[in-house]
Amino acid sequence: MRTWRKLSKLAAAVTVAGGLAFTGMPSAVSDEQPALGNAAPLTCGSGVFLDGLRALTITESGRDEVFLTSNGVKIWPASSAYVSMSQGQRVEVDKCVPNGAQLRLVEVDDLDPNDTIGGQTVNGDVTRDYEFCCGDGGRYRLGAVA
């Protein structure tokens, strides 16, 4: 059973990786903020550009399945339920969020409740890294450009 779960996740990971190449389209992140979404740093206006996410310590053997929420709404990835990450891996996020947004990094589990790895409040005044730690032993670093 356990092995089957892992294999099915590997298959899902391949699907996710294949789909990532086609995420150039704008996504409806939030009805309240139609200007925010997939964007380059200079187009975030008063918001903050989320650059890349690195898995410093993953919570499971093999890979974690993670997604990001902003103010309780899933913002990344846009075209799938999660991104499968291995230890040390960095993936592009490329999302704008408003100043003060409450970010949460969640690790998806099939049969158990999802794990919250950590939360951070975005400060729109400074370009910095945010660390999500240490839910279920995980540690992730997110680069953000103010």
Ligand SMILES: [Ca+2]
């Ligand atoms: Ca998981």
Ligand SMILES: [Ca+2]
């Ligand atoms: Ca988990």
